[in-house]
Amino acid sequence: MSHVTLEDVARAAEVSLATASRALNGRRVTPHLHDRVLAAAARLAYTPNAHARALAGASRRSVGVVCHDVTDPYFAAVAGGVMRVAADNDLLVMLASTFRDPEREIAYVSMLRAERAPAILLIGSGFEDPRWERAMAAELAPYLDGGGRVAVVSRHRTLKVDSVLPENRSGAAELARALLGLGHRRFAVLSGPPELTTVADRLGGFRDELTAAGVALDPGAVAEAAFTRDGGYRAMTELLDRGLDATCVFACTDVMAVGAYAALRDRGLSVPGDVSVAGFDDIPVVRDLAPPLTTVALPLHRLGEEAMRLALTENTARRRRVVRLPGAVVLRDSTAPVA
Amino acid sequence: MSHVTLEDVARAAEVSLATASRALNGRRVTPHLHDRVLAAAARLAYTPNAHARALAGASRRSVGVVCHDVTDPYFAAVAGGVMRVAADNDLLVMLASTFRDPEREIAYVSMLRAERAPAILLIGSGFEDPRWERAMAAELAPYLDGGGRVAVVSRHRTLKVDSVLPENRSGAAELARALLGLGHRRFAVLSGPPELTTVADRLGGFRDELTAAGVALDPGAVAEAAFTRDGGYRAMTELLDRGLDATCVFACTDVMAVGAYAALRDRGLSVPGDVSVAGFDDIPVVRDLAPPLTTVALPLHRLGEEAMRLALTENTARRRRVVRLPGAVVLRDSTAPVA
DNA sequence: GCGCTTTCAGTAAGCGCTTTCAGGGTGCTA
């Protein structure tokens, strides 16, 4: 019924509490006693109470990770990297999914703070909302003061914490160059919520490169929607309804591109026959779409791994550390040269 | 610096520890003092120490979830359902990914036990390995005795705990019937690791239905591989190398079917022109493959939701509760009638 | 106005563990 405590183990092994604790934690104890304690612990199916342990000052072994949506392949891939490193370090990951609700994100950080997680990872674009930023800062500052580690993936403005940044801007620019190289001159963009920093970077990088090449991106050729498959579907449909005349569509994320494929298919348009499509991220599945999607490949797993690593290693420098990971344009069959 | 404690708050508000605690927990306290405490807490950015709280007897607010691989869309979808219910109940989810390593699965349960998680969810097929089963039982039994709740998705043999079971057997049988109805008589199967209960059920259900229809499934037409995209690719390739003469391939999971698509494409074979392909699960992405995949649709989100619900509600009955969720065959363009 | 119940703040006892500190063997040196 109740739990087996260290005291039960100590009594069973006929040693003191202190000795039992030491034996279980691998501190120096006479082999004889050591074995007796371990045997007793096993016999009683003892599991130390992590809370008591944490309270007594032992170091915590479970880090917190907050992402927008585990269901999204992008986050799943990054989380995969995080978990890999966590597993290698014997860490338990407390993964929270915010469902893209800023309020909930802050609530989660607060819970993680209460859990005294030694590190908190924030995965995914932040919100460019001053109110939100202030609230998040208010939550994070005392946490950092208390010795907590924070690392973020893909958000720059938020606080001065260690970050892993995919090079969205240059990746999008490079993609634009590649598409221009294929002869495209009329583009459309499926964009995400403007308050996400990622959107600003990718759209900005793409547009600037076009501009530099003397190609204008008609504001009417940009449709905004959620960063989801359905968002991509809606945005693409909207563009089609407006009378799309682009030869190439850039979806700010692969997930949106997937939705775009569906929208195009529903209208009887072929990719890349009628229109070329390019995405961003290189989530695993886009390789298997028909046609395989041209995209900017990000090392998704590494994004997570590096963030975890940052959170795990002390920041000796006085400034925030920033790991920049470049994307690489991968041309697949969803983009064709303009005839 | 160190952490702000309840004592600091009490002092700042000029009340006793007990009063501060009560005010913060919404117990009856003179409004005047109540406000003073809350104000002080806010001013100091106080966050209660969840460990001290747990140790002192307050109820825990973070449940544990163990799955094979968050990166897999199947688990991601189920986890999505879990998180949804968790969020609605103000619960934090500690999500662990075992990378399909049985040892790690047990290690995680042990950690979760140490965390005194009020509930543990095991998502995904169990292992049919007596040694593993014993070890897992040894871990779970004391947990249950201590009042812990356990719910599992998709594993029957393991212990007598509440479970959510997709109807793999009948789903596979129904699929077989549908495929027979299309005129197929020569089948091949991409199967998973035989020690997974899911494999036995799906393969069994499929094979039995064929047998009942007088159609034999040649053992040489079954290839085993990991339940992953690459596993599917390998298994399909192996079948092709063996000289596949089936008109229809059943992949035990959609993820494997995705790999099969790639293998087929690499050999220049078309789906369903040269061979029909069917999967199982109906993960979101298969709708967007070309061609869209015929599969057995499972209510993935509900799988997770129901499991969480089971874990959250007391089991008043004396027996384990079982929620069975049926699958529904969805015929899409990856399967064609035999000419 | 007296003695009762009721309300609510404060005191203090843990929750289960780690760790400092003290004490008692043991083995070594002189």
Added chain:
DNA sequence: TAGCACCCTGAAAGCGCTTACTGAAAGCGC
């Protein structure tokens, strides 16, 4: 053989919180 270091073990002090339990003040009926 006495003296000194060590090395281990055990006793005890918390870690930060919740929650009986205690006690004082206030509200009530007669």
